[in-house]
Amino acid sequence: MHKILDKLNGILRKDLPIKGIAIIFTGIFLLSLLPIFRIAYYAHPFADDFTYGLHAHQTFEATKSIIQTMIVAAQTAKDTYFTWQGTFSSVFLMALNPAVFQESIYWITPFLILGMLCLGILIFLRVLLTEVFSFDKWTSYIFSLLVLTASIQNFYWPAQGIYWYNSSIHYTFMYGSMLLMLAIQIHSFFIVKTWRFVVAMFASTFLAILCGGGNFPVSMVCVLLNCCVFLYGVFTRKRRVLWTLIPITINVIAFFANILAPGNTVRKAFFVQMAPMNAIKAAIEYMFVAQYKWFTITILLLTIIAIPVSWKMVEKTKFSFKWPGVILVFSFLCCAAMVTPSYYATSEEPLARVINVIRLMYHLLLFINIFYFTGWIRNKKNMKCNPRLSIALLFLVFVLGVMDYHTTEIPQREYITYGAYCSYITGEAQIFHQEYLDRKVLLNSGQNEVQLSPFSVHPFPFWTYDISEDAGDWKNGAIAAWYQKQSVTLK
Numbered sequence: 001m002h003k004i005l006d007k008l009n010g011i012l013r014k015d016l017p018i019k020g021i022a023i024i025f026t027g028i029f030l031l032s033l034l035p036i037f038r039i040a041y042y043a044h045p046f047a048d049d050f051t052y053g054l055h056a057h058q059t060f061e062a063t064k065s066i067i068q069t070m071i072v073a074a075q076t077a078k079d080t081y082f083t084w085q086g087t088f089s090s091v092f093l094m095a096l097n098p099a100v101f102q103e104s105i106y107w108i109t110p111f112l113i114l115g116m117l118c119l120g121i122l123i124f125l126r127v128l129l130t131e132v133f134s135f136d137k138w139t140s141y142i143f144s145l146l147v148l149t150a151s152i153q154n155f156y157w158p159a160q161g162i163y164w165y166n167s168s169i170h171y172t173f174m175y176g177s178m179l180l181m182l183a184i185q186i187h188s189f190f191i192v193k194t195w196r197f198v199v200a201m202f203a204s205t206f207l208a209i210l211c212g213g214g215n216f217p218v219s220m221v222c223v224l225l226n227c228c229v230f231l232y233g234v235f236t237r238k239r240r241v242l243w244t245l246i247p248i249t250i251n252v253i254a255f256f257a258n259i260l261a262p263g264n265t266v267r268k269a270f271f272v273q274m275a276p277m278n279a280i281k282a283a284i285e286y287m288f289v290a291q292y293k294w295f296t297i298t299i300l301l302l303t304i305i306a307i308p309v310s311w312k313m314v315e316k317t318k319f320s321f322k323w324p325g326v327i328l329v330f331s332f333l334c335c336a337a338m339v340t341p342s343y344y345a346t347s348e349e350p351l352a353r354v355i356n357v358i359r360l361m362y363h364l365l366l367f368i369n370i371f372y373f374t375g376w377i378r379n380k381k382n383m384k385c386n387p388r389l390s391i392a393l394l395f396l397v398f399v400l401g402v403m404d405y406h407t408t409e410i411p412q413r414e415y416i417t418y419g420a421y422c423s424y425i426t427g428e429a430q431i432f433h434q435e436y437l438d439r440k441v442l443l444n445s446g447q448n449e450v451q452l453s454p455f456s457v458h459p460f461p462f463w464t465y466d467i468s469e470d471a472g473d474w475k476n477g478a479i480a481a482w483y484q485k486q487s488v489t490l491k
Contacts, residue, residue: 018138018312025145032149033114035420036461040107040163042423042433043462045099048166050478052076052094057482060101069100086261089213089254090170097165103440106165113161113168113176114152120176121148121364124183129313129371131190132232139313143306143371150302150363154294158416161356163462171357174214178222179364181207185229185247189238197240204247212254216345217338217357219255224337226251271346279344280336286349287336294362298415303370310374321375328373331365416461423459431457443479448486466490 045053059065059072073095080091098106122144129140160167184204191197211222226248233241274282314321338358342350350358423429432455439452455466467476471487480488 042429043163050482086258116176120179124179156355157352160353208247208251216341274347282343283339310371314375443483
């Protein structure tokens with residue numbers, strides 16, 4: 001055993017081929033996405049997809065014009081702004097869900113959503129780690145893949161975060177867009193060529209409008225983080241820092257246009273609001289409990305892997321890593337800020353779709369704190385990483401992984417990749433898909449009053465909820481309007 005450990009020590013003491021390890025990590029990450037994307041074909045539109053996309057769908061069916069359809073989608077956003085909610089950019093995108101053009105292309109939803117999420121996280125962390133902290137690009141890339149894995153595998157409700165267009169475009173997509181905007185803002189401090197800076201400012205301004213008109217948790221924290229980016233530029237005396245005030249100001253204007261929309265007043269009448277200070281207190285209490293619930297063994301596994309990666313990442317940087325406690329407290333309050341709108345607007349805990357996006361932020365900030373504290377400890381104690389410790393950590397990862405799988409009551413609900421695999425291999429996804437197609441046959445028939453059979457299976461990765469036996473249920477009415485029926489009910 002000692003000989004084996006000595007050989008491993010000898011390997012670990014050498015400079016490992018970081019680029020090769022990054023390629024291996026990339027391969028594993030891409031393999032983890034295959035089951036997720038494979039069952040995308042079996043996901044279908046539901047509920048709000050039909051309500052927000054109704055007029056755009058009718059226009060496209062009548063004209064086959066994408067431009068006319070987009071004009072109607074903009075009108076939907078305008079009407080909603082005055083009658084229901086102020087999230088104008090989200091509503092515009094909601095009105096253009098894939099089913100508007102053709103239901104058979106609804107499968108592109110998870111590709112679009114996860115594409116933006118991956119783009120946002122990867123670019124944001126590349127800019128943060130390699131430009132702000134001056135870390136090695138390949139080690140930083142491996143670290144970014146760990147964050148991506150934690151984010152994707154641990155959605156609170158995958159259906160509402162990835163597969164259901166209306167919910168995922170409103171939350172997950174906007175979260176990815178926010179990270180992309182922050183990345184561009186930070187990157188603009190390091191751009192030398194004027195034309196590239198101008199392009200960056202245009203892109204950032206566009207994303208500022210997009211994020212400002214999105215869901216409240218993301219749009220609010222976007223304003224907060226934009227201000228932090230500006231202060232970073234001021235304190236580090238970055239040239240052109242004042243130019244970044246243009247997209248920041250537009251983001252703030254878009255945010256206030258969002259929260260002050262007349263439609264929000266209409267919607268507020270259906271809920272009991274909480275006093276602002278009570279909402280803040282409730283949000284902080286919620287996060288104190290949630291941060292422990294969300295730190296699952298899966299996240300522990302990834303954080304254990306992230307420790308040696310972080311150690312390698314910070315070894316050559318000159319960054320001082322001061323005040324790690326401030327970063328920790330700020331991270332906690334940032335997540336609490338995303339919880340606050342739910343308590344303020346409804347006096348209730350966040351809905352599943354909101355928890356999805358808060359958890360995404362939680363995972364990102366958790367890993368940022370890991371590398372920051374690692375850098376602080378390394379600078380403070382002037383320590384070196386013992387190869388035997390790396391071996392012990394890898395062994396611990398293996399043991400915890402086995403324990404996690406065997407102690408999780410329903411493993412497919414803990415890991416979305418495994419859940420997607422189970423749904424496909426057991427045939428649940430295919431059965432659900434066929435039963436949906438059977439429903440469409442009835443909905444496209446000449447019947448004016450349609451009764452649909454309940455689904456016999458509920459595949460967890462993309463199951464939301466069903467219509468009811470009540471023809472007056474808004475979900476039933478949405479499908480009836482889409483298919484031009486007098487009523488649609490469940491048997």
